[in-house]
Amino acid sequence: MKPQNPFIVSGYYSPEFFCNRKNEAARIINALENGRNITLFSIRRLGKTGLIDHVFYHLKTNKKFHLFYLDILPTTDLSGFINLFAATVLGKLESAPEKFIKKIGDLFAGIRPAISFDPYTGMPTLQINIQSTEDADKSLQKIFAYLKQTGKNIVIAIDEFQQIVSYPEKNVEAVLRTNIQRAAGINFIFSGSQTHILLSIFSQYGKPFYQSTEMVQLERIEKSEYSKFIISKFERGKKKISDSAAELILDICRVHTYYVQFLCNRLYGLKNNLITEPLVRETLKSILKENEAVYINYRNLLTDYQWKVLTAIAYEGNAKLITSKDFISKHHLGTPSSVHTAVKSLLEKEMVYKEQDDYFIYDVFLERWLESF
């Protein structure tokens, strides 16, 4: 069944509802077909997970590949990672649960796995008890040995990969890297949003993952492509949107995928069959009104000073040279070092992000709200 509203705001549906990303998808597919691993990174909500789904959608038609996806954001240690990894990949290539249990029993002898059964599907799942880095290493070796003996081409996407740096165990990167390196025939997509962490994992000389993958930085969707996509989706629904209204949507949202999708979804959901610039502005206004409680809550979570700096960044659009005299005096911010400290904290809280020399507020709707005073 097709979605009622062509502007998807969560998950992936099919290529029809996915805008462009042709080059990025082709590049990733080419890498995987030729045995190269990928690191896919960008700011939040730009479409990394969607792109992985999109790539998988295409690879699924190729029976050669077996595809696995895991989002490791909920994991807090190496043991959690390995158990999620095991639960994701083990048993999925077996036709019958008995075969799987037999294989697992043989393969994991010595590391005391506990097998339980999913109450809904009846499928066996494995719980591995990991006490030390050696246990972790051994378990990973076994899992990879299991995948290898299936003789299949395997792609494993690990989303929110930056999470591994917060694991308390030592040598996490080295343990993972060593096992991944041994895994011939298995290719990986590592994906995440905290660019500086991912760059330090994959591009820092001397680190275990140094230059082990092809780096793909996801950029914004090209404006003219997105505009065409928006106009055609409205047209399909017998709704008309002017070029300038589509452009306005993209400008309001700074071509940030999630926000564009959200605003378009709302506009499409209106009874109006003609989408004009005033209607776009009006709809934005009602979104901001609805979100007000959330924004006020943000304000309560920040110090007054951090909030002031955030507002200054919103006003400026992009805050080039935010520690400059002009900027500081214009917004009454005191000293460069206090601005610096506040910005650092806003970056850590993922309220703002940095692109080249500019700072932006992550949530474009919050930015529009801040600007409205």
Ligand SMILES: Nc1ncnc2c1ncn2[C@@H]1O[C@H](COP(=O)(O)OP(=O)(O)OP(=O)(O)O)[C@@H](O)[C@H]1O
């Ligand atoms: N090319 C696209 N065309 C249309 N919608 C898209 C496209 N890419 C992503 N989306 C939609 O935009 C939203 C954000 O995308 P997604 O969740 O993939 O971003 P992300 O980069 O993985 O974010 P995060 O860093 O928070 O995990 C989703 O609702 C998704 O459906």
Ligand SMILES: [Mg+2]
């Ligand atoms: Mg994601």
